[in-house]
Structure formats: C-alpha cells, structure tokens
Amino acid sequence: xxxxxxKRLSLCLCTALLVASCAKQNKQAFYNTGIIYCSESNPVTxxxxxxxxxxxxxxxxxxxxxxxxxxxxxSGRIVPSLASxxxxxxxxxxxxxxxxxxxxxxxxRYFEPTRNFNADDVIFSIDRWRLNSHPYHYVSGGxxxxxxxxxxxxxxxxVERINGYRVEITLKHRDSSFLANLATDFAVILSEEYATQLxxxxxxxxxxxxxIGTGPFKFDSYRKDHFxxxxxxxxxxxxxxxxxxxxxxxxIENIETNAKSENSxxxxxxxxxxxxxxxxxxxxxxxxxxxxxxxxxxxxxxxxDATAFPAQTELEVIRARDDLTLAEKPGLNVGxxxxxxxxxxxxxPDVRRALAVAIDKNTLLEAVYFDSAxxxxxxxxxxxxxxxxxxDDTAYNPVLARKLLADAGIKPGFSMTIWAxxxxxxxxxxxxxxxxxxxxxxxxxxxxATIVSYDWTTFxxxxxxxxxxxxxxxxAADNGDPDNFYRPLLSCGAIPSGTNxxxxxxxxxxxxxxxxxQTDDIEAxxxxxxxxxxxxxxxxxLVPIAHAYRYQAYRDELEGMTINPYGxxxxxxxxxxx
Numbered sequence: 383x384x385x386x387x388x389k390r391l392s393l394c395l396c397t398a399l400l401v402a403s404c405a406k407q408n409k410q411a412f413y414n415t416g417i418i419y420c421s422e423s424n425p426v427t428x429x430x431x432x433x434x435x436x437x438x439x440x441x442x443x444x445x446x447x448x449x450x451x452x453x454x455x456x457s458g459r460i461v462p463s464l465a466s467x468x469x470x471x472x473x474x475x476x477x478x479x480x481x482x483x484x485x486x487x488x489x490x491r492y493f494e495p496t497r498n499f500n501a502d503d504v505i506f507s508i509d510r511w512r513l514n515s516h517p518y519h520y521v522s523g524g525x526x527x528x529x530x531x532x533x534x535x536x537x538x539x540x541v542e543r544i545n546g547y548r549v550e551i552t553l554k555h556r557d558s559s560f561l562a563n564l565a566t567d568f569a570v571i572l573s574e575e576y577a578t579q580l581x582x583x584x585x586x587x588x589x590x591x592x593x594i595g596t597g598p599f600k601f602d603s604y605r606k607d608h609f610x611x612x613x614x615x616x617x618x619x620x621x622x623x624x625x626x627x628x629x630x631x632x633x634i635e636n637i638e639t640n641a642k643s644e645n646s647x648x649x650x651x652x653x654x655x656x657x658x659x660x661x662x663x664x665x666x667x668x669x670x671x672x673x674x675x676x677x678x679x680x681x682x683x684x685x686x687d688a689t690a691f692p693a694q695t696e697l698e699v700i701r702a703r704d705d706l707t708l709a710e711k712p713g714l715n716v717g718x719x720x721x722x723x724x725x726x727x728x729x730x731p732d733v734r735r736a737l738a739v740a741i742d743k744n745t746l747l748e749a750v751y752f753d754s755a756x757x758x759x760x761x762x763x764x765x766x767x768x769x770x771x772x773x774d775d776t777a778y779n780p781v782l783a784r785k786l787l788a789d790a791g792i793k794p795g796f797s798m799t800i801w802a803x804x805x806x807x808x809x810x811x812x813x814x815x816x817x818x819x820x821x822x823x824x825x826x827x828x829x830x831a832t833i834v835s836y837d838w839t840t841f842x843x844x845x846x847x848x849x850x851x852x853x854x855x856x857x858a859a860d861n862g863d864p865d866n867f868y869r870p871l872l873s874c875g876a877i878p879s880g881t882n883x884x885x886x887x888x889x890x891x892x893x894x895x896x897x898x899x900q901t902d903d904i905e906a907x908x909x910x911x912x913x914x915x916x917x918x919x920x921x922x923x924l925v926p927i928a929h930a931y932r933y934q935a936y937r938d939e940l941e942g943m944t945i946n947p948y949g950x951x952x953x954x955x956x957x958x959x960x
Contacts, residue, residue, distance in 0.1 A: 417958050418666075422691055429522070434870075443567035446570075466482045473556075493592075497575060612665060674692065677689040678700070708934075709944070710932065719925040730790055735776070736783045737925075740824055746820070758928050759773040761871060798832070802835050804835045813835075864907070868895055894913055942956045
C-alpha cells in the first residue's frame with residue numbers, strides 16, 4: 383500500500399472516528415442493548431422473494447425468516463430447517479416434506495398469530511411466486527427475480543397439503559438443483575394467516591413492508607437511510623431446541639457424575655450452566671452507513687459490533703487491532719463486465735471480444751482487489767465441484783482489439799457507456815475505480831467510454847430496463863450448485879427477472895443447462911458445464927474478472943459470528959458480551 387494512500391486513509395479514519403465517537407457518547411445506552419451491524423445501504427423490501435440484492439437478503443432472509451431447508455455453512459450440505467425430513471420418489475419428481483411442529487410466528491404490535499406454522503404457510507409461500515392466479519402474486523409488483531431466473535415455477539406441477547404437517551411438491555421434470563433452490567435466501571416461508579388478515583383489511587402489500595416470519599428476530603421499525611430495528615423472537619424454535627438439548631446433556635452429565643462424586647457432580651452441573659446460559663441479545667440494529675470509512679470508524683469505536691463489506695484498503699487496519707476480528711473465506715462469487723447484447727454493436731461477438739482483449743485483467747485485480755481475489759476464467763470459482771481449471775480465458779491484446787473493431791466497422795472515436803455499481807460488494811469492492819481503469823484501456827484502442835452510476839435502487843431499475851451498454855457487477859452464490867451461476871446470469875429465462883445483465887439468450891446454452899439438471903451424475907453434469915464454458919468463451923456475453931474472498935469484520939465481544947458462504951449475514955445464535 384502506497385504512503386500517500388495510507389495518509390489519505392488515516393485522515394479519513396481520523397475524521398470518521400471523531401464523528402463516530404461523538405455519536406456513541408450520545409447513544410451509549412442504546413448501543414449497549416444488543417448487536418449493532420453497520421449496513422451499507424437500504425433494503426429494497428423486507429421480503430427476499432421480491433429482490434436478489436445482498437442488502438435485502440442481509441436485512442431479511444436470516445433475521446426474519448426460515449426456509450424449509452438450510453445449508454450447513456461449513457460443509458455446504460443441505461440440512462433440515464422448517465422441514466424436519468424429506469423423501470424423494472424413485473423417479474425424482476415428487477418430494478415429500480415432513481414439517482416441524484411447535485414453530486411460532488412473530489408476535490408484534492401489528493399482528494398476533496393464533497396458530498403455529500403449518501402446511502398452509504408452505505403452500506401460500508410457494509404458490510405466491512409460482513402461480514399468476516394466486517391472490518398475492520401481483521402484490522408489490524408481481525416480480526420474483528430469483529425464481530424467474532431459474533424457471534422454477536414452470537417446472538412445478540403441484541404443491542399439495544397431505545395433512546397439517548406434510549406437504550408434497552411434484553415436478554414436471556427432474557431437477558438436481560431443486561432442494562438447493564429451496565434452501566436459498568429467497569425461499570422464505572411467510573404467514574398465511576397474516577396474509578389473510580391483510581387481504582381482509584385491504585392492505586395486502588404490508589406483508590412485504592411490515593414482515594412476519596418465524597426467524598430469530600422480529601421487525602420493530604425502519605427509518606430509511608438511518609436504521610432498521612429488530613427485537614428478539616422470544617419463542618424462536620431453534621433457541622428452544624438448543625435449550626432442550628442443553629438440558630438433556632446436563633441431565634446425562636449429572637447422572638454420570640452423581641455415580642462418582644456428589645461434589646464433582648455439582649461442579650460439572652455448574653460449569654454446564656455457565657456454558658449454556660449466554661448473554662441474550664434483546665435487539666438487533668442495522669445502522670445504515672453508506673461510507674466504508676465511517677463504518678470502519680464505528681466498528682473501531684464500538685458504535686457498531688460488525689460491519690458490511692470492509693474496503694480492501696481497510697483490511698490491514700482491521701487485522702492490526704487486538705479488539706477486532708477479520709474472518710475470511712474463499713468466495714462463491716464472480717465479478718464480471720457484462721455487455722448488453724441486445725444493443726448494437728454489442729450484439730456482435732467480435733465487438734465483445736475486441737473489448738474483452740482490450741483490458742488487462744491482472745492489472746484490474748491488483749488495483750481493485752489488493753491480492754484478495756483470484757483471476758476468473760469462467761463463472762465458477764475454484765470452490766465449486768464443477769470448476770474447470772483448464773478453461774479458455776481472454777488475454778490482454780490491444781493490437782487484436784483494434785483489428786477486431788476495425789473489421790467490425792467500428793471507427794476510432796466510437797463511444798459507449800460503462801455502468802459502475804454504486805455499492806461495495808465482495809465480488810467488486812470498487813466498481814468505479816475498475817471502470818476508470820477500463821476507460822483508459824478502451825481509450826488506447828480508440829473507444830471513448832463514459833462512466834455511468836446512480837443510487838443503487840435506480841441503478842438496478844435502469845439495468846433491468848436495458849439502458850446500459852455495459853456494466854460492472856457480479857454475483858454471489860445462493861447455493862453450492864453450479865446451476866446457481868449459469869442459469870440466473872445468462873439463461874434466456876433470466877432476462878425478464880433482471881439477473882441476466884448481458885440480456886443474452888442462446889438456445890444451445892439453455893439446452894446444456896437443462897440437460898445438466900436431468901441427471902444426478904456429477905461427471906455427466908461437469909462435462910455439460912465444460913461445454914457451456916466453451917460456448918461462453920466463444921460468444922463472450924460477459925467477461926469474468928475475479929473470484930473474491932469474503933470478509934466479515936466484527937468486534938471481539940461477538941461470539942458465534944461466522945461467514946455465510948451461501949447468502950446473507952446471519953445473527954441468529956450470535957451472542958454479545960458486554
């Protein structure tokens with residue numbers, strides 16, 4: 383890191399620390415009552431069915447809701463959640479889910495449930511996004527981008543209630559990624575009873591604004607650009623199970639030790655009590671702080687307990703402090719430069735190749751990621767079981783770029799736009815800086831590039847409208863299945879959902895993806911994805927740039943804080959020692 387950069391960073395931190403310190407003095411009692419997370423921006427909604435941004439997932443998916451299934455964050459295996467078990471028919475088309483009993487929905491000032499979670503909630507939650515005829519389908523806009531991007535609704539034949547705690551889902555075609563998709567951040571379970579109450583009151587959209595779920599926290603209040611406040615779910619089913627298991631363990635230990643010595647039994651029982659009776663977090667606050675330097679300052683002063691997306695330039699500062707922890711993992715993500723293939727001349731693969739070879743990806747990695755990312759050849763990172771180490775990759779070649787442009791009839795002085803997302807993400811921590819570097823490379827081959835950006839909500843809306851020539855953005859995996867990269871990012875069905883930023887549609891590519899889902903044979907699927915990689919290299923709807931490490935910075939007072947490799951941040955089970 384250069385000396386001038388260190389000076390600039392130090393100056394920014396000193397100013398931010400002063401601001402954060404004053405704020406903390408004025409709100410000390412408030413900040414001592416629970417966990418405070420410095421978030422980077424506002425959620426679009428409090429229902430992750432409706433939005434694929436990580437900001438929305440962080441604020442809702444694992445705080446407010448549960449899913450039928452979950453991913454083990456360490457092994458990546460699919461594990462039970464609201465479904466305690468499941469069976470799959472021999473033909474791979476019917477999935478029977480046994481549901482967990484005694485799971486409570488949130489009790490809030492705006493809703494008091496009269497029953498626990500059951501099959502009706504599962505059917506309502508799935509049918510809302512899969513059926514156009516469902517009374518809630520078009521509430522809040524009627525767009526369900528993740529499910530639209532993978533075409534899941536079209537493959538579900540039926541969702542049937544067998545009894546109050548058993549549901550069967552039948553597919554039209556085999557789908558080896560089906561269970562993984564039910565474990566994503568977007569497959570949350572809503573309250574059918576709450577939805578009925580809102581519909582009767584004529585205010586159905588409140589289901590996405592004043593959320594009700596079964597998750598570890600319940601919604602309390604939200605002030606845009608300032609904070610989101612959650613309260614502890616007093617009867618959260620996971621906490622209850624942990625307590626019951628701890629009591630069983632304690633009873634067993636007591637029985638065993640009583641046989642040895644009364645004194646030792648008392649000592650062990652006392653030790654177990656201390657171990658299991660941790661500090662109860664009464665509230666969770668999302669402190670919305672767009673500036674990365676101010677988020678870091680708040681973390682350092684203790685005004686925040688954890689922070690979103692620490693900048694690459696801040697990582698060494700965090701590592702150097704004894705009171706902070708910087709957790710890191712290889713990221714299941716990809717940062718890329720996508721071309722709008724529905725706008726000439728970017729509909730021409732030769733033009734796209736010219737632009738791809740005009741840039742030096744290694745320089746982009748060094749300047750933007752600071753050794754915290756690996757060069758991307760394909761959409762899949764090395765952590766994926768379908769990763770192809772020997773895949774073809776574009777190489778920096780400005781001479782070839784000029785020739786390809788000339789052959790395509792693109793004259794020097796041609797102008798285009800590079801859209802740079804205004805928020806920091808692990809897959810691209812500084813899109814504006816990357817855009818500036820690409821701008822210089824393009825200028826060297828006779829292309830004049832203008833950098834475009836808006837606030838995050840407007841930016842994403844205009845992207846979906848197809849107003850961009852090209853965009854620097856990326857994707858973080860929602861599950862460990864390769865289809866979660868290939869289909870949402872580049873399939874024909876993902877264009878309307880807005881996740882296909884290249885707006886590219888290729889029937890051969892879609893055919894490969896569909897074939898891969900028809901089998902559970904890993905080798906057969908890998909071979910199909912290798913064919914897909916070759917097709918993407920030949921057509922270049924986007925340029926994969928980097929697979930970045932994921933970082934989570936937090937104060938040492940937090941216990942149980944881990945990186946979730948498959949989606950939003952999780953605060954359920956995290957404790958704070960004051």
